[in-house]
Structure formats: C-alpha cells, structure tokens
Amino acid sequence: MESARTKIALIGSPNSGKSLLFNRLTGLNQKVANFPGITVDISSGKSLTGDSTEYLDFPGVYSLHTISAEEKVAVDTFHKALETGQLSAVVCVVDSTRLEKGLIFALQVIETCRRHSTPIVIAANMVDVLDQHSMQIDTQGLSAAFKVPVLAISGKTGMGLEHLPPCIAATSAPTEPFSMASDIIASDDSLTHRQAQQLANTYGPKGDLLINAQTRLDTFFLHSWFGGVSFFVIMYLLFQSIFTWAAPVMDAVETLIQFLASVVLPLVPAGMASDFTADALFGGIGAFLVFVPQIFVLTLVVGMLEDSGYLARAAVICHKPLRLFGLTGKSFIPMLSSVACAIPGIYAARTVDSPRKRWLTYLAIPLMPCSARLPVYSLLIAAFIPAQKTLGGLIGWQGLAMFGIYVFGIVCALLVTAAVSRSSVEMRSDLPFVLEMPPYRLPSWRPLLRNAWNRSKHFVTKAGKIIFIVTVVIWILGYFPNQGASLGDSWLGTMGQWIEPVFASFGLDWKYGVAILTSFLAREVFVGTLGTLFGIEGAEENFVSLSQQIQDSGLPIGSGVALLVFFAIALQCVSTLAVLARETGSWRLPTQLFISYSIFAYAAAFATFHLVEFFV
Amino acid sequence: MTLWDLKQGTSATVSQFKASVEASYRTRLCELGFHPGELIACVMAPSLGAPKLYRVNDTVYSLDDSIASMIEVA
Numbered sequence: 001m002e003s004a005r006t007k008i009a010l011i012g013s014p015n016s017g018k019s020l021l022f023n024r025l026t027g028l029n030q031k032v033a034n035f036p037g038i039t040v041d042i043s044s045g046k047s048l049t050g051d052s053t054e055y056l057d058f059p060g061v062y063s064l065h066t067i068s069a070e071e072k073v074a075v076d077t078f079h080k081a082l083e084t085g086q087l088s089a090v091v092c093v094v095d096s097t098r099l100e101k102g103l104i105f106a107l108q109v110i111e112t113c114r115r116h117s118t119p120i121v122i123a124a125n126m127v128d129v130l131d132q133h134s135m136q137i138d139t140q141g142l143s144a145a146f147k148v149p150v151l152a153i154s155g156k157t158g159m160g161l162e163h164l165p166p167c168i169a170a171t172s173a174p175t176e177p178f179s180m181a182s183d184i185i186a187s188d189d190s191l192t193h194r195q196a197q198q199l200a201n202t203y204g205p206k207g208d209l210l211i212n213a214q215t216r217l218d219t220f221f222l223h224s225w226f227g228g229v230s231f232f233v234i235m236y237l238l239f240q241s242i243f244t245w246a247a248p249v250m251d252a253v254e255t256l257i258q259f260l261a262s263v264v265l266p267l268v269p270a271g272m273a274s275d276f277t278a279d280a281l282f283g284g285i286g287a288f289l290v291f292v293p294q295i296f297v298l299t300l301v302v303g304m305l306e307d308s309g310y311l312a313r314a315a316v317i318c319h320k321p322l323r324l325f326g327l328t329g330k331s332f333i334p335m336l337s338s339v340a341c342a343i344p345g346i347y348a349a350r351t352v353d354s355p356r357k358r359w360l361t362y363l364a365i366p367l368m369p370c371s372a373r374l375p376v377y378s379l380l381i382a383a384f385i386p387a388q389k390t391l392g393g394l395i396g397w398q399g400l401a402m403f404g405i406y407v408f409g410i411v412c413a414l415l416v417t418a419a420v421s422r423s424s425v426e427m428r429s430d431l432p433f434v435l436e437m438p439p440y441r442l443p444s445w446r447p448l449l450r451n452a453w454n455r456s457k458h459f460v461t462k463a464g465k466i467i468f469i470v471t472v473v474i475w476i477l478g479y480f481p482n483q484g485a486s487l488g489d490s491w492l493g494t495m496g497q498w499i500e501p502v503f504a505s506f507g508l509d510w511k512y513g514v515a516i517l518t519s520f521l522a523r524e525v526f527v528g529t530l531g532t533l534f535g536i537e538g539a540e541e542n543f544v545s546l547s548q549q550i551q552d553s554g555l556p557i558g559s560g561v562a563l564l565v566f567f568a569i570a571l572q573c574v575s576t577l578a579v580l581a582r583e584t585g586s587w588r589l590p591t592q593l594f595i596s597y598s599i600f601a602y603a604a605a606f607a608t609f610h611l612v613e614f615f616v
Numbered sequence: 617m618t619l620w621d622l623k624q625g626t627s628a629t630v631s632q633f634k635a636s637v638e639a640s641y642r643t644r645l646c647e648l649g650f651h652p653g654e655l656i657a658c659v660m661a662p663s664l665g666a667p668k669l670y671r672v673n674d675t676v677y678s679l680d681d682s683i684a685s686m687i688e689v690a
Contacts, residue, residue, distance in 0.1 A: 215676070
C-alpha cells in the first residue's frame with residue numbers, strides 16, 4: 001500500500017554535494033531507510049519544514065549504466081522505486097562547478113523519469129563556489145533546454161533552498177524525449193556526451209579559474225617531496241590531535257565522574273547497593289565514558305580530511321605502495337575510515353570497484369586501529385608510558401606510543417593482504433584504478449560536528465548497552481557468594497582461575513583474562529570489566545583512575561605491551577563480524593577472520609611478552 | 617601512443633581503446649569523458665609511477681598505468 005507521505009528521491013554523482021543538501025533539507029531527522037533485501041544504505045529524513053515530505057538519499061552513482069554489483073543494486077533500487085510509484089518526485093543533484101559531468105548523468109535520469117512519468121527537478125548545487133569567483137550558471141537557459149526545472153542552490157550555505165519544495169510541488173513529469181538541434185550522428189552514449197558538453201558550454205560557468213586553483217594545490221599535495229612530507233605530517237597530526245584536543249575534555253569528564261561519585265555515593269545506603277554503584281556504575285561505565293571525547297575528535301578529523309578533498313589525493317599517493325600489498329589506492333579511504341570504526345570502513349569498501357581488491361580490503365579492515373581500541377590503548381599507554389614531552393613540548397611520548405601502536409596495526413594489515421594476495425588466486429576479475437579528484441573545499445562544520453556527535457552517541461548507546469549488561473553480570477559474578485569480601489573466592493575468581501593458564505603465558509593474572517574474554521563482544525568492554533574488577537578488589541573510598549590502579553598493581557611492562565599487541569590484532573567485535581557477513585553475503589569470511597586473527601593475536605602477544613621481558 | 621605516455625602539461629586526443637578494455641568499462645570511461653575525439657590534458661604526473669592526473673573538460677581524474685596505457689591517443 002502506498003504511503004500517504006510524499007517521498008522525494010535525491011540522486012546524483014559522488015561528490016555532487018548530495019548528502020550535504022540532504023542534511024540541509026532534513027536536519028537531524030534522519031534514519032537509514034528500510035529497503036528489505038538490499039545492501040545499499042538509503043537514508044531517509046523528514047522535511048525540516050514540517051510538511052509530510054520525506055527525502056530519500058540514494059547512494060551516489062556516476063551513471064545509470066552500471067559497472068559494479070554495488071552500483072547495480074543502487075540503480076535497480078532506484079528503478080524499482082520509480083516502477084512501483086513510490087516516488088512523488090526526483091531531485092537530480094549536479095555540481096554546477098563541473099557541469100558537463102553532472103549533465104551526462106542528469107540526461108540519463110531525465111529520460112528514466114520521463115519513461116516512468118515521474119516529475120524531476122535538477123538542483124544545480126554549489127553555486128556558492130561560483131558566486132565566490134563571480135561565475136554564473138544560466139539555470140533559465142538550462143530549464144528551457146531540458147524542459148524540466150533547474151534550480152541554482154547551495155547545500156552548504158542553504159542558498160536557493162527555499163525555492164526547492166514549491167518547485168518540486170509545482171512540476172510535472174517530462175513528457176517528450178530530450179532532443180537538441182544537433183547534427184551529430186552517433187551511438188546513444190556518444191550523443192548524450194556531446195549533448196552534455198554542448199549544454200555545459202552554452203549555459204555553464206566559463207573559464208578555468210576553479211580547475212587552475214585545484215591544479216595548483218595538486219602540484220603541492222602530489223609533489224614528489226612536499227606531497228610525501230605533507231601526507232606524513234597530516235597523518236601524524238591526526239593522531240596527535242586525538243590526545244591534544246581531546247585531553248582537556250577527557251579530564252573534564254573524569255573530574256565530572258569523580259564529582260558525581262562523591263555526591264552520589266554518600267546518598268546510597270551502605271552495603272550491596274553502595275558497592276554496586278561504586279564498582280559497576282562509576283568504576284565500570286565511568287571508565288569507558290572517559291574515552292568518548294577521543295572518538296568524537298577522531299571522527300571529526302577524518303571527516304574534515306574527507307570533506308576537504310584531501311583523502312582522494314592521499315589515495316593517489318598511496319596507490320602505488322598499496323598495490324605492492326595487493327590493494328589499491330581506493331582501499332585507502334575504507335582503511336582510514338576504519339581508524340574511526342571498522343563498520344563505516346566496511347561500507348566504504350563498496351567504493352573499491354574491483355571485487356578482488358575489495359575482498360583484500362576486507363581482510364585489512366579489522367586490523368586497522370579502530371576507535372574501540374582507543375580506550376584500551378589509552379588506558380595501557382597511560383599506565384605504562386610517562387606523560388612527558390620532548391622537543392620543546394612538541395612531541396609527547398604518549399602520543400608517540402599511540403602513533404607506534406597505530407602503525408603496528410596498519411603494518412599487520414598490509415602484511416596480511418600482501419601474503420594473501422600472493423597466495424590466493426581466487427576472484428581474478430579486476431577493475432582498473434580511475435578516481436575522480438574532487439575540488440579542494442573548506443569543510444562545512446555543522447555536518448561534520450553532527451556526524452562526530454552521532455558517531456559518539458552511537459558508540460555510547462550501542463556499546464554502552466553491552467558494557468552495562470556485561471558490567472552488571474561481571475559485578476554479580478565477582479561480588480557473590482561472599483558479598484565482595486574476597487574477589488579471588490568469588491564465582492568470577494573461580495572461573496578466572498580456570499582460564500588463568502591461558503593468559504599467564506604473557507604475565508597476566510586472571511582479572512585480565514576475564515576482561516579479555518568479555519572484550520570479544522566489543523573491545524572497549526575490556527576497560528569497563530577491568531574497572532569493575534579493580535573496583536571490587538580495591539573497594540576504595542575515592543574514585544581512583546583505572547590506569548593508576550594498573551600501575552599500582554605492578555603489572556610488568558612486557559604484559560602491557562603484549563596486551564597492546566593482542567588488542568591490535570584480535571577481531572573482538574561482534575558488530576564488525578555481523579556487518580562483514582551482511583556485505584559478503586555469508587558467514588564464511590567473518591568466521592575465517594575471527595579464528596585466524598585470534599590465533600595470530602595470541603601468538604604475537606606471547607612472542608612480544610617474552611621479547612620485551614628479555615630486553616627490558 | 618597511449619594516455620600514460622603523455623607528459624605533464626601536454627594534451628592529446630583520444631583515438632581508441634585497446635581491445636582488452638571490457639565493453640562495460642569502455643562505456644563508463646566514455647561517460648567520464650574519455651571519449652574518442654576528446655582532448656585530454658595530463659595535469660600532473662607524480663613521480664615514482666603514481667597514478668597521473670588527467671583533465672577532461674571541467675573534471676580531473678586520476679588513472680593508473682594499467683588503464684591509462686589502454687587508452688590510445690594521437
């Protein structure tokens with residue numbers, strides 16, 4: 001049954017600014033639309049104007065003639081939505097600074113909408129950039145040529161957006177096929193291309209100002225020396241920012257938790273309730289909340305790099321080196337996204353059009369240092385590395401250690417793909433490397449902050465639920481049957497002693513063993529579990545930071561480094577496994593990865609412990 | 617001569633694709649602008665064999681040797 005809500009599809013090429021426009025139109029009222037049985041994410045959002053309009057943001061595609069399975073799914077979904085009459089109208093978004101490319105696609109969409117009697121509006125986006133350079137686009141001329149409305153808008157500044165809803169409401173489906181006075185006799189593709197070129201030349205912005213500015217910046221960022229140096233500086237700053245920008249907020253969160261603990265704990269009746277509040281709530285969940293600011297900063301900085309256009313240049317820089325490891329420059333963006341979280345990384349791997357390279361990218365993603373590892377790394381680094389700075393305060397040892405463990409994860413990922421790509425001859429089909437270079441742009445802060453906020457919120461709500469349940473279960477097992485009198489004699493203590501020999505081989509006692517086991521649900525659970533266990537054992541009156549408690553427990557440095565190595569490799573994330581299964585269509589790859597990375601992690605941690613203990 | 621042989625700052629016209637380029641990919645390259653008869657400029661040829669940057673009208677693409685050497689230019 002057709003919904004009473006007016007559904008409007010936004011469709012456009014990648015880098016046309018379609019998602020920015022979608023954010024403008026819908027604000028925060030977004031969710032992933034439910035299109036059963038497909039593996040593309042189509043976001044849907046209610047109009048901010050409060051009417052019954054719902055906007056659907058289709059994945060960016062270059063053409064309605066598809067070359068990959070993912071594009072085919074997205075385009076088939078679009079066709080199906082048109083055929084079943086689900087769409088009231090289509091808004092085709094084109095980048096007015098690069099009009100010809102957008103018009104080739106627009107011509108295809110106009111023809112498709114005509115066949116399905118669906119109204120269409122062309123949104124010539126990014127006119128704010130044209131304005132800045134005193135350039136213009138003749139939307140009236142284009143409208144007359146297309147016989148469909150063309151509106152000049154800016155998803156970034158909101159310019160012209162007030163005209164979009166009334167224009168959509170007033171327009172009707174195109175009735176006659178697009179034609180131009182043209183003497184060109186050629187194939188369909190060739191004709192579309194010539195028509196788009198002619199239209200862009202007649203009605204589009206004139207001059208090479210924008211492309212010349214882009215080329216000047218490319219000359220710097222892709223220069224043999226400056227390009228390489230700037231790449232490493234940008235990546236290094238990314239990791240330093242996690243500490244330097246997030247540290248004050250993390251301190252504030254920790255102080256707030258301490259303050260709340262000091263206010264709340266005296267109000268709770270002494271005994272079990274007080275112990276639960278102190279150990280499970282403030283100890284377990286509090287220990288994990290401290291790390292949320294770092295996730296926020298990381299997502300913000302990765303988003304900033306992506307929106308500025310730099311990530312595409314980084315993909316060019318990385319293509320040749322990544323090819324040595326069986327990957328492609330296009331693997332760089334999913335791999336870097338995985339530094340925030342493996343799940344968006346897995347989704348981003350759809351942009352790797354070669355099936356074989358995408359499969360290899362999937363092998364690399366779980367080894368990329370994701371933000372869920374961050375709480376574990378931060379905790380262990382804070383416990384083992386002094387908070388001192390060198391080179392006049394420019395470089396912090398803790399930041400350097402974090403950089404080191406991140407590099408270790410990346411190196412592991414590359415070595416795995418290199419080994420597998422050389423030994424596996426499965427799926428030989430390959431697509432070549434063709435990557436559009438988006439123009440350099442100043443990032444738009446609002447959507448970036450919103451994305452970082454959503455990611456942090458998602459982290460707290462999704463991981464928080466698991467952490468809360470695990471924390472409560474761990475607390476109950478650790479508190480009974482002797483009401484917290486002795487952790488070693490509790491149910492958890494008994495269970496821990498069974499598994500102690502497994503982790504004793506790298507110098508860890510049973511508490512860490514239990515924390516590692518629970519962290520197979522999600523890595524960050526490790527911090528909460530350990531916080532709860534130390535809380536029960538210590539029974540301190542005051543809230544003491546977990547890293548301080550680890551320091552006080554006298555854990556050898558070899559064990560600390562072995563733990564870092566273990567967490568860098570092991571695939572301890574149920575969500576990653578589930579999303580991989582969804583994307584690859586079977587549980588085969590996730591199961592193989594889970595088993596092999598667990599064995600690899602254990603062996604590497606074992607070797608690290610003995611090496612460090614031998615040399616230190 | 618192929619697109620990959622173009623030096624930085626020079627231009628040439630696409631003449632044809634080598635036979636090994638799949639039909640579907642040939643269509644996509646045409647849609648992106650690498651169309652027989654089209655003038656393509658090599659705007660950047662980074663060192664160490666990194667993919668080169670080619671300008672097609674108002675858009676710049678990066679192509680590596682495996683595909684750029686399949687597009688013949690004159």
